[in-house]
Amino acid sequence: MASSCSALLLGDSAAFAAALRTLINNPQFSDVTFLVGREQQEIFAHRCLLSSRCQALHAMLSQPQEIQAPLILSHVQPEVFLAVIEYLYTNSVTLNSIITLEVLTSSIEYGLDELRKAAVAYGQVDLQMHCLAFIENFTREVVQTRGFLELSELAMQTILHSDCLAIDEVKLIRAVREWAHVGSAVLDRTVSDVAAAVVPGLRLALLSASELTTLEEENRKDQMIPKVWLRPGRCMHYGRGVENDLPCVDADVALCPGNIIATLTHSTSDMVSP
Numbered sequence: 001m002a003s004s005c006s007a008l009l010l011g012d013s014a015a016f017a018a019a020l021r022t023l024i025n026n027p028q029f030s031d032v033t034f035l036v037g038r039e040q041q042e043i044f045a046h047r048c049l050l051s052s053r054c055q056a057l058h059a060m061l062s063q064p065q066e067i068q069a070p071l072i073l074s075h076v077q078p079e080v081f082l083a084v085i086e087y088l089y090t091n092s093v094t095l096n097s098i099i100t101l102e103v104l105t106s107s108i109e110y111g112l113d114e115l116r117k118a119a120v121a122y123g124q125v126d127l128q129m130h131c132l133a134f135i136e137n138f139t140r141e142v143v144q145t146r147g148f149l150e151l152s153e154l155a156m157q158t159i160l161h162s163d164c165l166a167i168d169e170v171k172l173i174r175a176v177r178e179w180a181h182v183g184s185a186v187l188d189r190t191v192s193d194v195a196a197a198v199v200p201g202l203r204l205a206l207l208s209a210s211e212l213t214t215l216e217e218e219n220r221k222d223q224m225i226p227k228v229w230l231r232p233g234r235c236m237h238y239g240r241g242v243e244n245d246l247p248c249v250d251a252d253v254a255l256c257p258g259n260i261i262a263t264l265t266h267s268t269s270d271m272v273s274p
Contacts, residue, residue, distance in 0.1 A: 017090040023049075024089050025082060032061065033070040034081065041078040042070070045085060053088040056110040080106055087115045095122045101130045135159055139167040143175035149182045153197050160201025169206045173215065176202065177224055191222040199225055 023029075023046060030044035051058035060071065073081060080102040087093040093115060095103060104119035106112075135142050142148055151159070156179060159165070165172065180195035187194060202225070207215060216230050 017092065020049075020089045021086070024085055035070045035072045036074075036076060036078045036081045038074060040072065040074070043078060043081060043085065049089060050085075054110050054112060057088075076106060077102060084110065084112070084115065087112065087118075093118055095119065097123055097126050100126070101134075132158075132162060136162055136164040137166060139165045140171070143167065143172065148175065149179050151179065153183075153194075156198045157201055160198060169203050170211055170215075173202055174218075177218070177222070180224055181222070191224050192226075195224045199229070204229060 025044050027044045030046060032045050032047050032050070034043045034045065035041070036043050047061050051061050077099070080099050083093050083095065083099060083103045084106050091114075093103070095118070100119055100122050104116060107115035107119055156176070160172075160176070167175075176195065176198060177191075180191045180198075183189070183194040184191045204212070204215075204225075212230065215225070219225050219227075219230065
């Protein structure tokens with residue numbers, strides 16, 4: 001008896017995507033409504049599509065609630081959320097320089113790695129400038145976020161290479177120390193080992209004598225900074241971007257657009273790589 005067999009035959013994917021595109025923000029047959037942005041713009045969607053494509057939205061839609069109650073997303077712009085919806089429905093996305101950075105942020109928030117890659121691939125130079133400019137303008141706020149603690153080593157080197165960070169150097173050093181402690185716990189390495197490549201980016205020369213003394217006391221606990229670098233005679237010649245006898249981050253490598261894009265848009269996955 002001849003054995004039966006089966007085969008998977010693919011239809012026209014473009015036609016399929018085009019058909020699904022007609023459902024984007026279409027109130028007909030929609031069973032969930034989002035109120036998006038400050039003005040709470042209505043955006044219509046379909047629970048089955050969202051929950052099957054995105055675990056974060058699946059969890060959100062699984063919460064007990066009135067079936068007709070709209071979901072409020074005040075932290076995201078309507079154009080950005082529509083781009084996310086477009087990707088979930090069609091597996092493609094329409095981007096421009098205005099929304100790309102926010103789409104990138106949303107892709108990370110919703111755990112959509114392919115969308116993140118698409119956002120990164122679009123306009124690498126613009127993304128580099130926007131990422132660094134944002135961090136420079138809001139450094140004090142950025143260092144307090146979980147995302148800062150999960151930055152890769154190369155991303156941290158790139159940030160510390162900037163001359164425009166809006167933060168006191170003492171606070172920056174403490175933030176880097178906290179980052180190194182998180183990395184130490186995740187990677188099972190010593191704090192000094194985790195921080196070795198980024199410590200040269202700290203401007204020890206900007207510290208006063210009293211601040212340097214306090215830093216020495218804090219440093220005894222984890223040895224994040226080599227002791228010899230804390231000697232006044234050494235610190236006088238040590239600054240970011242200044243040639244001296246201490247190791248320094250290679251600017252050509254650290255500021256390479258590809259490296260910045262690859263690192264600033266990765267978080268925990270970079271830290272836990274073997």
